[in-house]
Amino acid sequence: MLYQQMQLGVPALWIQTKDFIRVSELVLKFKSRNYYTITNGAFSLYADGKWKPILVKLTDPSTSDTIETTTDNIAVAIDYVENQPNKSSSTFIINSLEDPKKTASEISGLINHLSSIYRSSFMSDDISAMPYQVIILSPHVCPEEYSFLFVSIEDTYPSFEDLVEIVTHMHSSTNGEIVDITKAKEIAKAGLGLNEFSFINYCLLSVLNTGKVNPEYVYKSKMANVKKNGILEIIKPKITFDSIGGLDNIKQVIERNVFFWQNPQEAERYGITPIRRILTVGVPGTGKSAICEATANALNLDLARTGVSQVMNSFVGQSEANMRAVFQQIKVMAPLCVWIDEFGRDLSGGASSSHVDGGTTDRVHGEFLTGLQELPDNVFLMCAANQLDNLRPEMLRAERFDKIFFVGLPAFEERISIIKIYLPEGDFNYEIIARATKYFTGAEIKSLIKHVKFDVVSTFRRPVTTEDIVSRVPTMRNILWNKDKEMIKNLYRLAYDQWDWASTLQLNDIDDILGNRVQNTDSWEVKI
Numbered sequence: 001m002l003y004q005q006m007q008l009g010v011p012a013l014w015i016q017t018k019d020f021i022r023v024s025e026l027v028l029k030f031k032s033r034n035y036y037t038i039t040n041g042a043f044s045l046y047a048d049g050k051w052k053p054i055l056v057k058l059t060d061p062s063t064s065d066t067i068e069t070t071t072d073n074i075a076v077a078i079d080y081v082e083n084q085p086n087k088s089s090s091t092f093i094i095n096s097l098e099d100p101k102k103t104a105s106e107i108s109g110l111i112n113h114l115s116s117i118y119r120s121s122f123m124s125d126d127i128s129a130m131p132y133q134v135i136i137l138s139p140h141v142c143p144e145e146y147s148f149l150f151v152s153i154e155d156t157y158p159s160f161e162d163l164v165e166i167v168t169h170m171h172s173s174t175n176g177e178i179v180d181i182t183k184a185k186e187i188a189k190a191g192l193g194l195n196e197f198s199f200i201n202y203c204l205l206s207v208l209n210t211g212k213v214n215p216e217y218v219y220k221s222k223m224a225n226v227k228k229n230g231i232l233e234i235i236k237p238k239i240t241f242d243s244i245g246g247l248d249n250i251k252q253v254i255e256r257n258v259f260f261w262q263n264p265q266e267a268e269r270y271g272i273t274p275i276r277r278i279l280t281v282g283v284p285g286t287g288k289s290a291i292c293e294a295t296a297n298a299l300n301l302d303l304a305r306t307g308v309s310q311v312m313n314s315f316v317g318q319s320e321a322n323m324r325a326v327f328q329q330i331k332v333m334a335p336l337c338v339w340i341d342e343f344g345r346d347l348s349g350g351a352s353s354s355h356v357d358g359g360t361t362d363r364v365h366g367e368f369l370t371g372l373q374e375l376p377d378n379v380f381l382m383c384a385a386n387q388l389d390n391l392r393p394e395m396l397r398a399e400r401f402d403k404i405f406f407v408g409l410p411a412f413e414e415r416i417s418i419i420k421i422y423l424p425e426g427d428f429n430y431e432i433i434a435r436a437t438k439y440f441t442g443a444e445i446k447s448l449i450k451h452v453k454f455d456v457v458s459t460f461r462r463p464v465t466t467e468d469i470v471s472r473v474p475t476m477r478n479i480l481w482n483k484d485k486e487m488i489k490n491l492y493r494l495a496y497d498q499w500d501w502a503s504t505l506q507l508n509d510i511d512d513i514l515g516n517r518v519q520n521t522d523s524w525e526v527k528i
Helices: 002-008 020-028 074-082 100-124 144-149 160-173 181-191 196-210 215-229 248-262 264-270 288-298 318-333 350-356 360-373 412-422 430-436 442-460 466-475 485-498 504-508 510-514
Strands: 012-016 034-039 042-047 050-053 056-059 066-069 090-095 133-138 151-154 233-235 277-282 303-306 336-340 379-385 403-407 516-519 524-527
Touching (some): 002 020, 012 100, 020 133, 020 196, 034 074, 056 074, 074 090, 100 133, 181 215, 215 233, 248 264, 277 485, 288 303, 303 318, 318 336, 412 504, 504 510
Parallel strands (some): 012 151, 034 090, 090 133
Antiparallel strands (some): 042 050, 056 066, 233 303, 516 524
């Protein structure tokens, strides 16, 4: 896109990047233009592979004589370019670390003037009348109020091939002292998602700390950097399906899908498409998040966690830029399993955002949907939601998700499995505990056992018994069933009509959850 816009000679490009040097080099590879900039305090022309200072005519204020000298005055530099006979093929590059509003404001009048000339040239079919071009390199997104003046381009991170080239250069320039060339691809893979400067910096830090460019060091440094940014958290999944009690159906679906995910040629052979997008909906604390992590583990992928609330920013346009940055980083770090928690909460309620936050939430939702649509095939998306009441229809339209699974309260057999996870050893009557914890979520069972263990052991210095746990059940506070019974019942009704069930046992429990019911052709009538 960059070279296409340059070839068209559009008056102004705003390139959001933190790699000024690399992006400048990319711009300069387009050979059909003359390039100007202010570098090292001097207005310069790019010629013979170097930036060469230009002497401009200025009036000496002390003598009023005209002199030829260098300048760092952007207005003088622009005036010089304006008066060149080949200005229609000229590009002025401005590197700006300033407040983007200040930068855009100061140059907006000029850009508006160039846009007017550009339009006149187009309408008169006179290419020779084309204006020169201005390129802004900024680490910030173009301010929304000035965006109509610029063609905005977000710089992509260095590709895998770019990183391999950097590693190869390190190897050749040090005669192989710091890089094992057989690990070049492994090092490049570890650095995917980093800008050029950060990648080189982590490679050199690895040399200082380990004596070589170590791919594991580069990867850990990248993970720490991603976590520091706060909009994307990447972890190595540890939870497995064996450590999750129950939920047989969703486990089986994902485990069957793993084979075709890892063997796409087999999927193509049978004419099927592996599942890549799953939404889990249901009662809080029932294992939706654990299923996401276990899925990443089964697929042997890193797990990237994010959400709309993590990208929201008080600066105009920055929230949308953050959302785009999230998906951009996901793409370059793929293959990856992406986990969006609190999906129903973070992506609902945007209808009134134009009155509340100037439309920021609406625009972030738009960026999210665009990013979702453009996710590559080697990204597995898992979303978890506790409620979808306010979620907009476009979030759930056909093909947005391959499967929507409902996760309800654990059934009797599932409660036994969950209890065994947290009470793996000892003489316990698991069935009695499971009956006592009816309508408990998995999280509540875990919390119950944890608190009873602590209280009994710390008070009596002895192991817990079945009786200890059962006796504490009535005092367990904040049980979700008691607080939000109707919400849970409504979820069950929706699930019966619309979604797949994560557990066949939970589906069999629907009579008990809803109470005495009478079935008709359209809905469930519940008799309390």
